[in-house]
Amino acid sequence: MKTKHINVAFVVLAAVVLAGVAYGVDYLWDKRFGPTAASAADCRLAQELIDKAQNPPSDAAEGEKWEQQIRQIRYTRLENDGISTEVGKYVHWSMVRATGDPARPPAGTLEEMTELAIGHCEDSGVELRVPKIVF
Structure with a gap:
């Protein structure tokens, strides 16, 4: 049972880290290749x-x-x-x-x-x- 909780915790942590990385990559992509800010x-x-x-x-x-x-x-x-x-x-x-x-x-x-x-x-x-x- 203890191993199952560790696996679930690892999966949740991995999902949070991947979501953060995906958000960061999307943000940087938009800043680099997206529309430039006009006055x-x-x-x-x-x-x-x-x-x-x-x-x-x-x-x-x-x-x-x-x-x-x-x-x-x-x-x-x-x-x-x-x-x-x-x-x-x-x-x-x-x-x-x-x-x-x-x-x-x-x-x-x-x-x-x-x-x-x-x-x-x-x-x-x-x-x-x-x-x-x-x-």
Whole structure:
């Protein structure tokens, strides 16, 4: 009976240690490979650009100019490259949808883009709202 209690105690201890290690690895993985922390100013500007992306031009030539103007703002005013990249993807796919371009993002791309964009602003104090793009 005593051996059985020792075995149970060992299993419980091993489970607690493994859970702690798994949590630590997950935490470090997110810090290393997860979204980078964008500033509140970057997140407010990102929201402005995402809001602007709700009404892209339907003409392809105008869409290219519109996308280029937003790219210029991203490159000159956003300090966090991660949020800039996700906003750029959002603007691009919004323009593609509006112009009727037959290109489509690979499955899961838009969801991942949204998750990353929100993740960049998670600790900024700005709640980033990213409307879904539906093709």
